[in-house]
Amino acid sequence: MAVSGQQRRGRQARRGASRRVPVVILAGFLGAGKTTLLNHLLAGARGTRIGVVVNDFGSVNVDALSVAGQVDSMVSLENGCLCCAVDASGLDRMLSVLTDPAAELDLVVVEASGLAEPRSLVRLVLASEDPYVEYGGLVELVDAAEFPALRERHPELADQVAMADLVVLNKVDRAADGVADLVRELAGPAPVLPAEFGRIDPELLFDRVTAAPDDGPRQLTFDDLRLAEADTDDHDDHSAHAHAVYDTVTVETGPLHPRRFAAFLETRPAGLYRMKGTVTVGVPGRRDAYDVHTVGAYVRAERVAPPGDQGSRLVLIGAGVDAATLRAELEACSTAAAGEADEQDLLPLLRYVADPSRDAGGAADGTRDDGDGDGADRAVADDPVDGGDLVDGGGPANAAVHAASVAAADTEADEAYADVPATVDVAGAAASEPPPTGCVAHPEAFDGLVAPDEIDPER
Numbered sequence: 001m002a003v004s005g006q007q008r009r010g011r012q013a014r015r016g017a018s019r020r021v022p023v024v025i026l027a028g029f030l031g032a033g034k035t036t037l038l039n040h041l042l043a044g045a046r047g048t049r050i051g052v053v054v055n056d057f058g059s060v061n062v063d064a065l066s067v068a069g070q071v072d073s074m075v076s077l078e079n080g081c082l083c084c085a086v087d088a089s090g091l092d093r094m095l096s097v098l099t100d101p102a103a104e105l106d107l108v109v110v111e112a113s114g115l116a117e118p119r120s121l122v123r124l125v126l127a128s129e130d131p132y133v134e135y136g137g138l139v140e141l142v143d144a145a146e147f148p149a150l151r152e153r154h155p156e157l158a159d160q161v162a163m164a165d166l167v168v169l170n171k172v173d174r175a176a177d178g179v180a181d182l183v184r185e186l187a188g189p190a191p192v193l194p195a196e197f198g199r200i201d202p203e204l205l206f207d208r209v210t211a212a213p214d215d216g217p218r219q220l221t222f223d224d225l226r227l228a229e230a231d232t233d234d235h236d237d238h239s240a241h242a243h244a245v246y247d248t249v250t251v252e253t254g255p256l257h258p259r260r261f262a263a264f265l266e267t268r269p270a271g272l273y274r275m276k277g278t279v280t281v282g283v284p285g286r287r288d289a290y291d292v293h294t295v296g297a298y299v300r301a302e303r304v305a306p307p308g309d310q311g312s313r314l315v316l317i318g319a320g321v322d323a324a325t326l327r328a329e330l331e332a333c334s335t336a337a338a339g340e341a342d343e344q345d346l347l348p349l350l351r352y353v354a355d356p357s358r359d360a361g362g363a364a365d366g367t368r369d370d371g372d373g374d375g376a377d378r379a380v381a382d383d384p385v386d387g388g389d390l391v392d393g394g395g396p397a398n399a400a401v402h403a404a405s406v407a408a409a410d411t412e413a414d415e416a417y418a419d420v421p422a423t424v425d426v427a428g429a430a431a432s433e434p435p436p437t438g439c440v441a442h443p444e445a446f447d448g449l450v451a452p453d454e455i456d457p458e459r
């Protein structure tokens with residue numbers, strides 16, 4: 001699809017300073033409904049450009065055909081199982097193509113084969129050295145009708161559920177007795193989202209990109225017409241309103257006490273499927289702000305230019321959550337309520353930053369380290385369109401932080417922080433501090449040090 005220079009600049013501006021593209025892995029047993037869910041996501045993308053990696057068995061690529069025509073960019077593996085690419089070069093190459101700024105995608109979804117091992121895929125994405133690839137979470141689809149019986153025959157399915165950041169309990173129209181309780185128990189801290197025909201709110205997985213104001217008037221496309229039609233259909237069939245069952249809570253406060261906010265992230269309620277927004281931190285001498293995203297148990301934070309009003313704004317989406325309590329808990333995280341923070345209080349929050357050496361190295365001046373080691377930090381606030389320059393050469397550091405994140409436990413974190421010098425060297429902290437563990441629900445599953453059968457599904 002040809003894109004004009006104006007449209008390209010619009011897309012780049014919408015992406016802002018970040019050029020990394022989240023890669024979500026969609027896994028589940030054969031027939032769980034992955035393609036159905038993927039098609040639902042694509043149909044609801046509305047301007048968000050999604051790349052998909054489809055992986056099929058057999059000579060006829062039925063699934064790839066069924067999504068063709070709905071995506072802007074699609075790569076379909078021809079060699080069957082993704083995990084067959086033992087040296088990881090196949091998927092890595094595809095992810096590089098899809099996340100390259102030239103592809104102008106906002107999200108990549110890797111549909112794992114029913115037989116592909118999500119653990120290997122997650123590890124592969126986390127270890128990617130591509131500077132534009134960012135792990136976006138593991139979504140595990142469970143067939144509510146078949147799961148109890150399947151689990152008897154394939155005990156490894158329990159591990160897959162236990163590793164997920166978000167579990168979609170699909171086919172609830174045909175749910176087996178007691179399956180919801182069983183899956184919730186196995187899922188541990190990850191939310192379990194009931195669904196029919198994969199109809200989940202796409203915004204649970206990604207932020208829709210809104211039309212850029214500078215795109216100007218244009219001719220209607222077939223995509224516009226299809227979406228308009230879908231809107232009309234939705235009004236006839238209210239069951240298609242996936243978001244209708246969710247509660248959305250918007251909280252606006254002043255700067256947050258970063259340690260208190262990190263504690264909130266760690267204890268957020270299970271029904272909270274999605275959280276997104278920008279928070280500023282109340283540390284004297286610093287003007288840090290972070291975009292924060294959660295998808296199920298997965299947390300991602302990224303340093304951004306501080307908003308003009310120095311306020312924090314978060315949107316929380318969940319089911320059965322107590323809005324008043326959530327709001328009160330977040331308001332209690334503001335420095336107005338929790339008191340002033342110091343630099344060491346930043347560390348628990350930085351554990352969630354994908355690449356602190358790049359994203360948070362710029363201290364108080366609204367710049368950040370561009371990762372090229374030349375000491376010449378670049379302005380974040382002034383140049384959102386060309387923000388891609390910020391990531392030159394920084395990819396491996398992201399992988400390194402994640403690799404560290406999965407190698408150690410979190411329980412002693414606060415004691416360890418006591419020895420941190422008053423001047424926080426964020427890059428150094430990434431190497432010497434207790435590494436992040438909040439980035440994935442079950443980090444030990446991905447570190448290559450723990451055998452799959454040692455993973456405790458009860459965690």
Ligand SMILES: Nc1nc2c(ncn2[C@@H]2O[C@H](COP(=O)(O)OP(=O)(O)OP(=O)(O)O)[C@@H](O)[C@H]2O)c(=O)[nH]1
Binds near residue numbers: 028031033034037174
């Ligand atoms: N009753 C019911 N059927 C569903 C639901 N979701 C999907 N299906 C059907 O289940 C079948 C399998 O769905 P797919 O989306 O192809 O599943 P998949 O996980 O992509 O399958 P593989 O590619 O074989 O791994 C299709 O016939 C779907 O229409 C649901 O919520 N309820």
